[in-house]
Amino acid sequence: MSTVVTKEIIHVTDRCKSxxxxxxxxxxxxxxxxxxxxHYIDHKKCVNCGQCLINCPFGAIVDMSMAxxxxxxxADPSKVVVVQTAPAVRVALGEEFGLEPGANVxxxxxxxxxxxxxxxxxxxxxxxxxxxxxxxxxxxxxxxAHVGVPGYEKSGPLPxxxxxxxxxxxYAEDRYPKILPHISSAKSPQQMFGAVAKTYAAQKLxxxxxxxYVVSIMPCTAKKYECQREEMIASGFQDVDAVLTTRELxxxxxxxxxxxxxxxxxxxxxxxxxxxxxxxxxxxTGGVMEAALRTAYEILSGQSLGNVEFKTVRGRKPIREATxxxxxxxxxxxVPVNVCIVSGLKYVNEVIEDVLAGRSKYHFIEVMNxxxxxINGGGQPIRRDTY
Amino acid sequence: MSEIKGKVLxxxxxxxxMHWIHLICFIILGLTGIGFYFDITSIDNLFGGSANASNVHxxxxxxxxxxxxxxxxxxxxxxxxxxxxxxxxxxxxxGWLKTMGGYVPFIKAEHIPPQDKYNAGQKILGLLVIIxxxxxxxxxxxxxxxxxxxxxxxxxxxxxxxFWTAVILILAILGHFFLAAIHPKSRVEFASMMIDGYVDAxxxxxxxxxxxxxxxxxx
Amino acid sequence: MNIxxxxxxxxxxxxxxxxxIIAATAVFAGILGKIGIDIFKASDxxxxxxxxxxxxxxxRMTIRKSHENPEIIQIYKEFLSPGEVKPLTEKSHHxxxxxxxxxxxxxxxxxxxxxxxxx
Numbered sequence: 235m236s237t238v239v240t241k242e243i244i245h246v247t248d249r250c251k252s253x254x255x256x257x258x259x260x261x262x263x264x265x266x267x268x269x270x271x272x273h274y275i276d277h278k279k280c281v282n283c284g285q286c287l288i289n290c291p292f293g294a295i296v297d298m299s300m301a302x303x304x305x306x307x308x309a310d311p312s313k314v315v316v317v318q319t320a321p322a323v324r325v326a327l328g329e330e331f332g333l334e335p336g337a338n339v340x341x342x343x344x345x346x347x348x349x350x351x352x353x354x355x356x357x358x359x360x361x362x363x364x365x366x367x368x369x370x371x372x373x374x375x376x377x378x379a380h381v382g383v384p385g386y387e388k389s390g391p392l393p394x395x396x397x398x399x400x401x402x403x404x405y406a407e408d409r410y411p412k413i414l415p416h417i418s419s420a421k422s423p424q425q426m427f428g429a430v431a432k433t434y435a436a437q438k439l440x441x442x443x444x445x446x447y448v449v450s451i452m453p454c455t456a457k458k459y460e461c462q463r464e465e466m467i468a469s470g471f472q473d474v475d476a477v478l479t480t481r482e483l484x485x486x487x488x489x490x491x492x493x494x495x496x497x498x499x500x501x502x503x504x505x506x507x508x509x510x511x512x513x514x515x516x517x518x519t520g521g522v523m524e525a526a527l528r529t530a531y532e533i534l535s536g537q538s539l540g541n542v543e544f545k546t547v548r549g550r551k552p553i554r555e556a557t558x559x560x561x562x563x564x565x566x567x568x569v570p571v572n573v574c575i576v577s578g579l580k581y582v583n584e585v586i587e588d589v590l591a592g593r594s595k596y597h598f599i600e601v602m603n604x605x606x607x608x609i610n611g612g613g614q615p616i617r618r619d620t621y
Numbered sequence: 622m623s624e625i626k627g628k629v630l631x632x633x634x635x636x637x638x639m640h641w642i643h644l645i646c647f648i649i650l651g652l653t654g655i656g657f658y659f660d661i662t663s664i665d666n667l668f669g670g671s672a673n674a675s676n677v678h679x680x681x682x683x684x685x686x687x688x689x690x691x692x693x694x695x696x697x698x699x700x701x702x703x704x705x706x707x708x709x710x711x712x713x714x715x716g717w718l719k720t721m722g723g724y725v726p727f728i729k730a731e732h733i734p735p736q737d738k739y740n741a742g743q744k745i746l747g748l749l750v751i752i753x754x755x756x757x758x759x760x761x762x763x764x765x766x767x768x769x770x771x772x773x774x775x776x777x778x779x780x781x782x783x784f785w786t787a788v789i790l791i792l793a794i795l796g797h798f799f800l801a802a803i804h805p806k807s808r809v810e811f812a813s814m815m816i817d818g819y820v821d822a823x824x825x826x827x828x829x830x831x832x833x834x835x836x837x838x839x840x
Numbered sequence: 841m842n843i844x845x846x847x848x849x850x851x852x853x854x855x856x857x858x859x860x861i862i863a864a865t866a867v868f869a870g871i872l873g874k875i876g877i878d879i880f881k882a883s884d885x886x887x888x889x890x891x892x893x894x895x896x897x898x899x900r901m902t903i904r905k906s907h908e909n910p911e912i913i914q915i916y917k918e919f920l921s922p923g924e925v926k927p928l929t930e931k932s933h934h935x936x937x938x939x940x941x942x943x944x945x946x947x948x949x950x951x952x953x954x955x956x957x958x959x
Contacts, residue, residue, distance in 0.1 A: 252657060252671065255776050258769035269768070270657055270675020291777035325893030335886040336893030364915070366906035368936050371927035397938075407941045419937040429935040434919045465947045468935045470955040508911045511904030514897045521894070528905045542904045548895075550888070609890035618774045619883045627842025693862070698850045701858025705850075708857060755865055759872050772883035775876055822844055836844040 240298055243282040243458050244612075246273050249294035256286035256295065261579035261603060262405060279408065281401035281579065283603045284455030284612015293616070297455045300476040301486065307447040307475070308351045315447045316435070317352040318427045319343060321359055322453035322517030322608035323480045329615040330484035331494045341499025346487050347451075348500065354439070357502040358450060359509030361427035362516045362525070365398065369420040370529045373598055377571070380597075383564065390415055393574075393589060393596040396522050398422045400460035401603035405579055410586050423516065424450050424457055425466050427506070428473030435506050436469075448474045451483050453517065453611035456603070479613025511542070519577035519607035520547040520554065523600040527558055527573070536563040547573060550606060552581040555596070572596045579603040627822040629836065631738075631813040636699060639692040640814055646685035651791055653678040658784060679765045686758050706737050707747040713831070714741035724800065724807075735830035746797050753790040756782060 246256075246265070254269040264280040267273035275286075287295040307313045328337040347355045372394065379389040397403060397418040406413050421429070427450070432443040450457065454477075460466070461474035478486070487494050502508065512528050515521030524544045531539055546556035554575045561568045574596045576582045582601050588594040604610045632640070653674045656664030668674035693700045716734035718741050723733050739747065760779040763771060771779075802811045807828070813820045826833045850858075903909060907925075916925040920932045934954065939947040 248660075251780065252675070253764065253768060253776055253780065255768050255771070255773060268672040268675075269765070270678070271670075271672045289773050291773040291780065321894060321897075322890070325890045325897070329886075334889065336889035336891075336896075338893055338897055340897070360909070360911060363906035363909045363912045364936065367912060367916075367927045368932060370906070375928070403940065411941050414940040414943075417940060419933075419939065421936055421938045425938070426936050430915065433935060434915060437919075465938060465944050465951065467948075467951050467955070470958060504911070506911060506915070508909060509901075510906055510909045511898035511901035512906045513909075514901060515894055518891050518894050525906060529907045532905065533907065539905070550891075606884075606887040606891060609894060610887050614890075617886050618777070619772060619879070619886065627844065629844040630846070697858060698848065698854075701850050701854040702846075704861050705854040705857045708861075751861075755868065759869055763876070770880075771876075772880055774883065775879055822842060825844075833844070836846065839847045840844070 241459055241462055242275075242277045242280075243298050243455050244275055244280055244284055244287060245296055245298070246275055246286075247294050247296055248272075249292055251292050251294065253291060255291055256289060259285045259289045261285065261401075262409075281404045281408075281603065282456040282459040282612075283401040283579070285604060287455065287612050288610075288614065288616050297479065297612070298458060299482060300458065301478060301482050304449050304476050304478060305486075307449070312445055313447045314353045314439070314441045314445055315351070315449060316354040316356060316431050317347050317449045317451065318356050318358040318361065318424070318431075319347070319451040320424070320453055320457075320517065320608065321362065321514050322611060322614065323451050323483070325517070325609060326453065326614045327480050327484060329617070330481070330488075333495075335617075339494075341501070342494060342497040343451075343483075344502050345497040345500040346483075346492055346494055349492050349497070350486060350490055352449070354435075354503050355500075356427070356431070356435075356505070356507040357509050357513075358423050358427055358452075359513035359516070360506045361423035361430065362513035363510055364426050364430070365420055365423045365516075365522075366512060366525050366529050368426075369394075369396070369418045370526045370533070372418055372420060373526065374530055374534060377569070377597060378564075381565065381569065390419070392416075393594055393599050394418050396598075396600045396602075398516065398522055399602050399608075400454070400456040402579060402582070402601045404456070404459070405582070405603070406586075410590070412590055413586050416589060421466075422457075422460065423513075424452065424460065424477075425473055428461070428466070429468040430506060432469035432471055432473060438505060443469055443471055446471075447476075449476050449478060450474055451480065452477050453480050453608045453614045454604075455479060455612040457613070481613060481615060484615070517608040518548075519602050519605075520549065520575045520600065521607060522602075523547045523573055523575055523598065526598065527571075530571075531558070531560050534563065535561045537561070547575055550577070552576065552578045552605070553585065571598065574599045576601045577607060578605040625822045625826050628819040629822050629825045629833070630818050631810075631820045631825070632818045633696075633699065634818065635692060635696055637814060637818055639688055642688040643685065646681050646688065647790075647794065649681045650678060650685060651787070653681070654787055679761075682758075682761050682765070685754075686762075689754070703747070706739055707744040709737070710741070710744070714744065717741040724804065735834075736828065736832070738829055738832040740828065742800075746793055749793050750790065753786050753793070756786045757790070760786070 250272050252270050252272055257265045262279045262281055264276045265273050266276055307315050324340040324343055325336050327343055328339040329335055344355050375386050375389040376392050376394050379386040380392050395417045397420055428448045431448050432446050436443040436446055458477045461477050466473045512525035515524055524547050527544050528542050556573050558571045559568050560571050572595050576585055652664055656674055665671040665674045668677045713734035720733055721728050722740055722742055760783040764779045800807050802808055809824055913925055921929045
């Protein structure tokens with residue numbers, strides 16, 4: 235069953251006051267209209283990131299909603315509805331119920347999802363760990379190919395870009411097709427989860443994948459576009475059927491009359507629901523990088539990391555860089571790995587230009603569309619104090 | 622009939638020019654503002670489409686700001702006197718406010734206290750216009766020039782303050798226009814600001830008795 | 841005919857009131873600007889708080905490295921690379937990897953062929 239609604243996710247409504255604030259927020263210049271004119275979105279350029287939506291002073295920008303389809307699936311007894319929740323949701327969902335930003339409502343969130351009628355409550359963080367396994371190994375192979383280890387000649391070029399952010403992927407496809415071989419072929423955690431849920435989990439749970447309905451709770455509006463991409467059918471079905479934003483989940487919880495704050499803390503279901511700290515930080519700019527370094531370092535060096543925190547990749551600056559010296563067991567020498575983190579799609583152009591011109595010294599580059607990472611995504615609670 | 626003959630020069634040429642500039646700007650700003658706040662396309666089209674209308678709005682805003690500013694710099698004495706008058710409230714002013722100067726039909730006004738160059742109502746209007754214009758300026762320019770850097774909340778705040786100040790100003794100015802140009806008791810003043818600057822001494826001795834007494838003393 | 845005109849010159853009181861109101865306006869604008877800058881500075885504090893929230897969660901996790909997740913080890917051993925933990929197998933390429941841009945139509949054909957084959 236396909237739930238294609240429209241791939242044009244973000245829309246400016248009639249409530250637009252023509253204030254022109256959004257055009258400065260849009261990373262791709264997709265919003266048309268001068269000061270005083272009603273604005274509209276050029277969907278060819280739009281990467282569906284929703285930054286305009288959360289920054290509109292008048293709440294005049296909206297995202298296409300799949301909430302009705304999800305409610306229908308929940309009400310359908312023949313469907314096994316499986317839900318996954320992204321890391322950034324659990325530190326922002328509480329804001330919709332009066333808590334401070336950053337308040338951890340992980341346990342209450344799982345409890346609320348069960349009470350909403352989801353049959354299996356899993357965690358996108360599991361898929362984030364899976365992403366690290368695949369993407370990290372891919373990076374290792376590319377580095378091996380680069381330093382001339384035999385047997386890895388077919389690996390892609392360096393630097394490798396991350397592939398978790400669907401806004402970044404669409405931007406690269408639209409604007410820089412030449413950079414595509416540099417992007418990790420690993421799917422985003424959301425899509426890995428969908429593919430694994432309808433194959434591995436369906437087998438284990440003894441469920442016909444045709445009857446399985448995969449919903450993801452995302453801090454992101456671009457994920458709504460990603461799940462509808464035509465190639466995301468590896469399981470033989472649309473891998474992820476519907477995406478709800480943090481805001482939409484909060485609304486569903488409120489509509490269902492659930493007293494969120496008084497819920498007990500529950501855990502995600504086992505099988506594809508357990509996670510690690512490395513997966514948790516996927517929601518922060520620099521997090522995918524740090525998670526990849528934790529795993530790549532240990533696999534390459536064969537040594538256990540004493541301190542798992544790579545503080546040098548953390549921070550809020552739009553472009554950050556760091557060098558990590560990794561002793562590579564197979565080579566018998568230490569290789570400095572240069573990494574770069576881009577937070578805010580506006581800033582990626584210069585990094586790409588450097589790579590295309592052969593000037594880039596980096597091995598691994600993380601790109602996230604939203605300033606600060608997924609925790610500031612277009613699907614997160616709208617704050618009056620946004621910038 | 623009274624014995625007082627002659628005329629009083631109430632508003633100088635520069636004051637009148639400034640008033641005209643402000644008046645014209647105010648009308649353009651009000652029209653374009655109403656046009657895009659309420660999405661009235663016909664008003665926008667009057668100024669060549671919505672983007673042009675907003676261009677007209679912001680640049681008229683510049684003139685609206687600079688006009689009085691230049692006036693104040695070159696006519697500081699007049700400005701200082703004006704400010705002194707409109708910020709001084711005595712019991713005569715409160716007396717005027719109690720009877721509303723006899724302008725409101727259902728309030729009895731047997732005795733209206735003598736008034737300065739501006740009566741209490743005009744003083745309040747003056748203060749409203751000054752405070753209102755400052756608010757319009759401090760919210761208007763950021764919405765135009767800082768719209769990219771301001772956080773959403775500030776854009777929203779400026780918008781709300783700009784709108785409600787505009788509502789108050791437009792209502793105040795409509796009242797001002799009615800009394801100064803239409804009301805039979807006071808419309809003789811129309812010419813003093815809009816044309817030659819003069820009012821009848823006879824009229825002034827009634828309506829602005831305290832000021833007229835000062836002028837006579839100075840003679 | 842008598843023409844009455846205001847005399848030039850102002851009193852001290854008028855001078856101070858005139859300069860006073862100009863100064864007051866400047867101070868008022870300054871205060872508003874200060875408030876504006878404060879709001880601007882506070883406007884993205886929520887991002888920092890959410891970031892801190894996730895890092896705190898990370899610190900509290902018993903396992904902090906992806907390759908140590910027992911369910912990850914399980915899915916490789918039982919499903920993706922039976923018997924061992926080995927990323928980038930054919931199965932993981934099929935399920936967990938994708939292609940971009942102009943290579944997508946070809947990938948869709950492959951995936952659809954796989955679907956018919958499986959059926």
